Amino acid sequence: MNKQKWIAIVLAGGKGTRLNLLTHTMVKPAMPFGGKYRIIDFALSNCRNSGIDTVGILTQFMPLALHSHLGSYNQFDQKGGLAILPPYQRNDDGIEWYEGTSHAVYQNIEFIEHYNPEHVLILSGDQVYKMDYTLMLEQHIETNADCTIAAVEVPWADAKRFGLLKMNHATMRILDFEEKPDHPSSNLASMGIYLFKWPVLKEYLILAEQAEHRDFGKDLIPAMLEDRLKLYAYLFKDYWKDVGTVHSYWRANLDLLDRGKNIFLQNTDWPIQTVASQYPPLFLDERAKVQQSLISEGCEIFGTVENSVLFNGVKIGKGSHIKNAVILPKTIVEENVWIENAVVGGQSLIKKGVIIFSKNPERHLMVVGNHVMIDLAIEQSKLQSRVKMVMT
Structure with a gap:
């Protein structure tokens, strides 16, 4: 050659x-x-x-x-x-x-x-x-x-x-x-x-x-x-x-939520290529509230999303509040859930009423694994294997 x-x-x-x-x-x-x-x-x-x-x-x-x-x-x-x-x-x-x-x-x-x-x-x-x-x-x-x-x-x-x-x-x-x-x-x-x-x-x-x-x-x-x-x-x-x-x-x-740091908005002549998704368009219910966030295709939002990044196919239930969070693909968040200062893995299920919260994410960040279910009734030992507070 x-x-x-x-x-x-x-x-x-x-x-x-x-x-x-x-x-x-x-x-x-x-x-x-x-x-x-x-x-x-x-x-x-x-x-x-x-x-x-x-x-x-x-x-x-x-x-x-x-x-x-x-x-x-x-x-x-x-x-x-x-x-x-x-x-x-x-x-x-x-x-x-x-x-x-x-x-x-x-x-x-x-x-x-x-x-x-x-x-x-x-x-x-x-x-x-x-x-x-x-x-x-x-x-x-x-x-x-x-x-x-x-x-x-x-x-x-x-x-x-x-x-x-x-x-x-x-x-x-x-x-x-x-x-x-x-x-x-x-x-x-x-x-x-x-x-x-x-x-x-x-x-x-x-x-x-x-x-x-x-x-x-x-x-x-x-x-x-x-x-x-x-x-x-x-x-x-x-x-x-x-x-x-x-x-x-x-x-x-x-x-990415800060225009000055959003790498996709910098040098738009230098595109980042990826594999095209086949998800349907984003759906926002009349009760949905979205502020300063990235919401991807296939998402369904019935609650509040603030300063967060939601990947393809994420669903947020009525009365739920997502803040300063990154939620990976195909995760379902049911009704009346509060998630703040967290990363939630893909294809997981967060059941009704669950609270996942860190007061100071610069020192401790909440992390939920992939393919897990979080329920209010889950045993503490099982919960610790699925949700961790990570020191930074």
Whole structure:
């Protein structure tokens, strides 16, 4: 095959354990977002809008919902298109599961070699942002970088959740990298978006197989810095959210209710594509009250919805009040229910009279799992397995 300028690899197989009850039945990139999308739609749309037409998607944990979504995707129709790349059996020893981020890519060297790219873009499938990757590629080529890492400043309180960079601000060259330190000395966070020269990446993928974690942040990037390769930061200053926790997921959805932060209203020439739904139009009863909210197709509203995001097919009963909440698809909220400062999983049933409430969501957020029923008469032990107050 003729040499391609670049291809993308999307890491979409992590368990997403910090998303608590919401990822017991699906991987994090498959999580619904913004009323009608899936989180992985952002990485894939950024690729398409940036002219990248060969994308490999590495899947592993709870892949059914993600595979179903990708199976209906029709946004890539040239060259390599989308390729779903789960672990597979290579010899008589059985399947070798992906054990780290660099190990997952190492297992797919054959796929990358098939396209013979000059550069390989490594992406995370669980972030909310719009980025023109061609601008990153231009800087990468101009600096003759072996690796370029997209970076963004984060609040100091959140810094320990990320890999952190130190760089020469005049040249953008990376001087040091710390993976999720307990005591951060920088708040310039890696976005988990890496652009490599393919020959360099291949060499270090092979070397990282001998490392403890077989991970980009813990092994591969530090090894490249130790060997004095040319690593540069690409600074990103627009909206970006890593939705790795329930609180960040809740906040990113509610950010859409602020016109200044609504990512879909920013750069409308850069659309986020998704799989079209077949739901009927929204229905609002004469008693319904809706303020500053996103209400998706197929919803039926008989109560009050305030400052909330409701996904496809949600039903809100008479006398119920929903405030500062994110309610995932096909959940039914019966009459006289109060839900405030909460995330409610999909295809759940909230029975009459239930109250799900947190006074201070910045410290504690209420979370209801997927496919559960919450009733006033439910035993306390069963309730705790279905509804949790998550500390943030």
